[in-house]
Amino acid sequence: MHVDDDDAIRAVTQVALERVGDFTLLSCSSGAEALQCAEHFAPQMILLDVMMPELDGPTTLEHLKQETDLGNVLVVFMTAKVQEREIARYRALGACDVIIKPFDPMTLSERLHSIWIQHNV
Amino acid sequence: MSSNIDTLQQELADLRLQHHENLSGEISALLQRSTQPDLESLEQSLLTQLRDTAHRLAGSALTFVYEQTGLALRAFEATLDNALAGQMRSAERIRKALKQVQNAATMAGDVPAAPGQEKGVETVTGDDGAARRPEDLHLYVLEDDPSTSDLLKLGLASFGYRVTTFVDVKLLTVAALTDHPDGLIIDTEYSSFSDPNLAAAANAMQETGMDAIPILVVSDNSGFVEKLHAARHGVVAFLNKPIRIPALESSLEGVMRHQTRSPYRVLLIDDDVFSMEHHRIMLESWGIAAKCVTNPVDVLTGIDEFKPDLLVIDLNMPQCSGIELAKVIRFHKQWIHIPIIFLSGELDASRQMIALKTGGDEFITKPVVERPFVSLILMRAKRARQLAELMIRDSLTGLLKHTEIKDRLSHELARARRNKNTVSVAMLDIDKFKRINDTYGHPVGDTVITTLAHLLRRALRTTDIVGRYGGEEYLVVMPDSDEANAVRKLDQLRREFEAICFNHKDLEFHCSFSGGVSDSDSTGNIDLLIEKADMALYRAKAQGRNQILGAFSE
Numbered sequence: 001m002h003v004d005d006d007d008a009i010r011a012v013t014q015v016a017l018e019r020v021g022d023f024t025l026l027s028c029s030s031g032a033e034a035l036q037c038a039e040h041f042a043p044q045m046i047l048l049d050v051m052m053p054e055l056d057g058p059t060t061l062e063h064l065k066q067e068t069d070l071g072n073v074l075v076v077f078m079t080a081k082v083q084e085r086e087i088a089r090y091r092a093l094g095a096c097d098v099i100i101k102p103f104d105p106m107t108l109s110e111r112l113h114s115i116w117i118q119h120n121v
Numbered sequence: 122m123s124s125n126i127d128t129l130q131q132e133l134a135d136l137r138l139q140h141h142e143n144l145s146g147e148i149s150a151l152l153q154r155s156t157q158p159d160l161e162s163l164e165q166s167l168l169t170q171l172r173d174t175a176h177r178l179a180g181s182a183l184t185f186v187y188e189q190t191g192l193a194l195r196a197f198e199a200t201l202d203n204a205l206a207g208q209m210r211s212a213e214r215i216r217k218a219l220k221q222v223q224n225a226a227t228m229a230g231d232v233p234a235a236p237g238q239e240k241g242v243e244t245v246t247g248d249d250g251a252a253r254r255p256e257d258l259h260l261y262v263l264e265d266d267p268s269t270s271d272l273l274k275l276g277l278a279s280f281g282y283r284v285t286t287f288v289d290v291k292l293l294t295v296a297a298l299t300d301h302p303d304g305l306i307i308d309t310e311y312s313s314f315s316d317p318n319l320a321a322a323a324n325a326m327q328e329t330g331m332d333a334i335p336i337l338v339v340s341d342n343s344g345f346v347e348k349l350h351a352a353r354h355g356v357v358a359f360l361n362k363p364i365r366i367p368a369l370e371s372s373l374e375g376v377m378r379h380q381t382r383s384p385y386r387v388l389l390i391d392d393d394v395f396s397m398e399h400h401r402i403m404l405e406s407w408g409i410a411a412k413c414v415t416n417p418v419d420v421l422t423g424i425d426e427f428k429p430d431l432l433v434i435d436l437n438m439p440q441c442s443g444i445e446l447a448k449v450i451r452f453h454k455q456w457i458h459i460p461i462i463f464l465s466g467e468l469d470a471s472r473q474m475i476a477l478k479t480g481g482d483e484f485i486t487k488p489v490v491e492r493p494f495v496s497l498i499l500m501r502a503k504r505a506r507q508l509a510e511l512m513i514r515d516s517l518t519g520l521l522k523h524t525e526i527k528d529r530l531s532h533e534l535a536r537a538r539r540n541k542n543t544v545s546v547a548m549l550d551i552d553k554f555k556r557i558n559d560t561y562g563h564p565v566g567d568t569v570i571t572t573l574a575h576l577l578r579r580a581l582r583t584t585d586i587v588g589r590y591g592g593e594e595y596l597v598v599m600p601d602s603d604e605a606n607a608v609r610k611l612d613q614l615r616r617e618f619e620a621i622c623f624n625h626k627d628l629e630f631h632c633s634f635s636g637g638v639s640d641s642d643s644t645g646n647i648d649l650l651i652e653k654a655d656m657a658l659y660r661a662k663a664q665g666r667n668q669i670l671g672a673f674s675e
Contacts, residue, residue, distance in 0.1 A: 005173075008140040008181035015132050053173045080180055080195075087402060097398070100405050102183035102191075105133055118394055 001026045001043035003034040003060065004078070005052045012105050013047070021109020031055025031063070039068050045116065046070075047099075050079040050090070058093050065094065074119055076112070078103070137185045144187065147178055148226055155219050160212045163204065171215070172201035193218075193225035221301070258303040259283045260373075261293055263322060269308060269364065276366035276622070281579045282373070290318045294325035302326075302334060304373060309340035309347065310362075323354040335376040339364055365624055367572040374519075374575050385502035387411045388429035390420055390446065391464070392438040400433065400489060407495045409502070417446050424456060430502040430509075436465035436476060444479045451480040458508050460501045464489065515589040517567060518574035526588025530598050531647050533586070537600065538645060545607035547597040548654040549573075549636040552666040554593040557632060561625040566593075569632050573618060580614055596651070604640040604671040611636050611669045619667065635661040639672035 002013050002025060010027045017023040026041045028034040032055055034046075046064070050057040057077055065071045077095040079086070080102075087098050097115045099108075151174065154160075159167065179194035200218040204210045260277065264270045265288040274284045285302070287293040293305075305326055307319065326334040337358040338351045348359050358372040387409055391397035397413050404411040414423045417440050424432070432450070436443035447461050460482040465473075473484045483501065485494060513525045521529065530546060537544040551557075551569060558566040570593055577587045577597065590596040599607050619633045637657025639650055653672040661670040 006177045006181045008136070008143065009184055011136050011139075012133065012181075012184055015136065019132065051173075051176050053170075080176070080183075087399075098402065100402060101180050105184075114394075 001028065001034065001038065001041060001045070002047040003028045003031060003052070003057070004047075004049040005029055006049075009049075009101075013108070016105035016108040017112070020106060021112065023109060023112075031057070031060035034060055035063050035067065038064060038070055042070070043073060045074045045076065045112065047076050047078055047112075048095075050077050058090070061093060061095070074116065076115060140181060140185050141187075144178065144182060144190070144226075147174070148190075148223060151175075151178075151219060152223060155216055160215065163210055163212060165205065168201055168205050172198055172205060175201060187226075189225040190222065193222040197222050258373075259285065259300070261297065261300075261302045261305045262286045263290060263293060263305065263307045263318075264288070266308070266310065269310075272364060272366070273306065273369075276364075277370065277373075280370050280373075280576055282370075290321050294321060297325045297334075304334055304376070305336045306369075307336065307338050307356075309338060309342060319351070319354050323356075326355075337369070337372060337376070339369070363624075366621065367568050367623065370575055371571060374579070384408050384410045385431070385499065385506070386427060386429045387431050387433060387498060387502065388414060388420075388423055388427055389433045390414045390417060390423075390438075390443075391433075391435035392416075392440075393435065396487070397435075400494075403489075403491050403495065404498065407499070409495070409498065417441050420446060420450065421453075424450070424459070429459065430505050431498060432459055432461045433498070434461055434463055434481075436463050444476055444481075447480045458505060458512070460505050462498070462501065518571050518589050520574050520578070520595070521586065521588035523588065523590055526586065526590065526596050526598070527647070529586045529588070530596070530651075533598050533600050534641055534645060534647060534650070537641050542601050543603045543640050543642050545599040545602045545604055545638055545640040546650050546654045547595075547599070547607055547611055547636050547638045547669075548590070548651065548658045549577075549595040549597065549611070549634050550658060550662070551593040552633045552635055552662075557630075561628075561630075565623070565625050569593075569623060572621060572623070573632075573634060576614060576618055576621075580617070581610070602640075603642060604638050604673055607638045607640065608669050608671045608674070611638065615667065615669055633667035635666045636669040637661055637672065638669065643672065 002010065002017070004010050004013070004027075007029070010029065014025060014027055017025045026037060026043065028037060031052060034048075035055075038046075048057040048060060052060075055063070057079075061075055064073075064075075074096050075094060076097045076099055077090045078099045078101055079090070080100070090098050096119050099111065103111075151171070154171070175194050175198040179191050179198055182188075182191035182194055197215075197218040200209075200215055204215060258281065260282050262270060262273050262284055264273070264286055270286040274286065277284050285296075285300075287296070297305075305322060307322060323336060326336055335357045336355060337360065338356050339360045339362055340347060341362045343359075343361050351359055357376045360369060360372060387404055389397050389400055389404075389411055391400075391413070392415060394413075394415055397415070401411040401413055412423065412427050412429070414420055417438060423429075434443040434446055438446075443463050443465070447463075450456055450459075450461070461480060462483045462485060463473075463476050463481045464485050464487055465476075466487050468486065477484060483497065485497070513522060514520065515522050520526075530544075533544045536542070551573060554566065554569070557569055570589075573595070574587070574589065577595065581587065581597065581599070584600050585602075586598040588596045588598075597607075597611070599610070602610075615634060615636070619631060621631065623630050623632060635658060637654045637660065639653035639657060641650065643653065644650055657670045657672045661668050664670070
């Protein structure tokens with residue numbers, strides 16, 4: 001599942017994950033939409049934009065943990081701000097990794113694969 | 122698989138195009154929004170809304186490699202963040218930052234220019250109404266002698282520099298804050314040239330942006346004291362009068378060249394995925410492109426594909442040690458110049474020494490501290506790139522050498538075939554060059570050669586590749602450009618070059634060049650393509666020189 005408020009980024013991510021990586025993807029445009037669809041879609045991994053209007057990434061994650069049974073799903077944050085402290089904070093919030101924006105669409109699926117393998121061994 | 126990649130590239134290109142249209146629309150909407158009176162109220166909710174929009178646009182602009190616009194949007198976002206935090210809270214500041222976004226977008230060709238966008242200061246864009254080029258650099262000149270200031274304006278305009286003249290250092294200081302010029306030229310003859318004035322101008326230049334803006338001085342007086350004085354204020358070049366445009370341009374080119382570089386590339390090799398990812402994120406947050414390799418076996422292909430400026434290798438890996446890996450890498454002559462930095466928990470100085478003896482360049486102890494680690498890498502990568510450039514670039518002109526330009530051409534031809542695009546090749550030659558050398562001497566001949574080299578590099582797109590093919594012969598590769606298009610562009614440059622005034626002692630003279638163009642629609646064979654361009658060049662010479670002909674045109 002991918003959550004981002006920008007249409008263009010969602011479109012690129014879709015190409016990057018569905019076409020390059022053969023993933024099954026649900027694309028959501030807000031934290032609220034993600035919360036609504038999460039349980040039904042039951043993703044194995046959630047890609048969450050950090051900075052979104054209304055529900056931001058960390059808050060969405062909190063809600064996911066409290067309100068759904070998806071508390072243990074791998075969550076990767078996507079962000080443009082990459083202070084070491086911030087990254088440590090995201091990890092503390094329960095993100096298993098952080099992907100820096102802008103990302104390379106051709107290698108995004110590869111990155112997610114390696115994150116997946118790393119956390120499922 | 123490869124055709125699959127092609128369609129993917131196509132899909133991404135389509136998305137980029139779509140995004141492009143949206144981006145122009147959204148930026149116009151932002152501009153519209155900022156002109157409304159309620160911006161003055163600086164209400165928290167409005168600022169938040171603008172900030173969120175800026176953040177979203179910056180993210181997608183950078184993803185789609187609209188770099189200039191993306192970075193300007195980031196700056197705009199930072200301005201709003203500051204305002205939200207109660208710092209430097211002013212509608213004027215926000216408008217200015219937004220203006221920068223619009224300028225960046227227009228300059229980079231990301232978004233078409235808005236009509237009537239000209240600023241209220243006098244600028245010159247080339248004498249015959251030539252369109253402003255996207256890479257145009259903006260120079261400030263502090264000068265109160267009108268004839269010198271005209272000379273600078275007209276002379277530098279043909280190299281794609283936009284010149285704004287100031288007679289008052291106070292006005293310059295104010296303008297620089299919003300304008301972010303790319304450089305400043307000060308004439309020491311300037312009637313109120315004095316220590317405080319130079320200091321004020323230097324301060325203004327430093328306050329405008331992240332990087333200090335280069336200052337050049339032209340002077341009648343070449344005494345040591347004056348030069349020391351200039352150096353103390355951060356002046357980067359000191360030129361004696363009379364002003365020679367080609368020499369001045371060459372200095373400008375030298376001090377500004379580094380600003381348009383692509384990011385440094387670092388390959389990380391470590392078996393500890395977690396710490397390596399941490400290092401990667403650290404580097405990327407400083408604008409360095411980094412790629413990770415976990416298995417030493419993959420290093421050679423990694424270097425080959427990623428073409429790093431620098432390698433960071435963990436010393437202790439289970440499959441093979443960092444030292445062994447460095448030895449293997451150094452077997453390859455073409456990679457001998459790439460610096461290797463070892464990472465390890467090793468504290469023993471003598472064992473560190475052994476590691477360095479085997480072809481490493483630096484030793485860093487884990488855990489890595491961000492600032493020193495990043496600055497060491499930036500320093501090493503910069504130096505390594507300079508050395509690599511020396512290997513592939515012609516020392517006189519800074520253009521690619523003969524073999525390198527042919528390599529690039531074959532690379533571009535392959536890419537054009539894949540993407541079903543057209544690439545053009547032009548062969549250029551300075552007219553009657555032997556006579557210039559014989560009449561004015563070799564140093565003047567060299568100036569003519571470098572002048573054309575700089576003109577080509579400044580005026581063409583960054584995707585165009587320029588090489589020095591022979592003595593006074595140049596080869597230009599223009600991707601995504603057919604013959605007619607290439608001829609048109611080069612003809613414009615031909616006219617600009619013809620207008621440049623060269624000096625030798627008291628003599629003034631002009632030079633010209635001829636060119637022949639062919640494109641990959643006619644043949645995909647590299648030698649045949651060059652030969653066709655060469656034949657067109659020959660025809661251009663035979664028909665009276667100072668003209669550009671296409672292989673197809675009659």
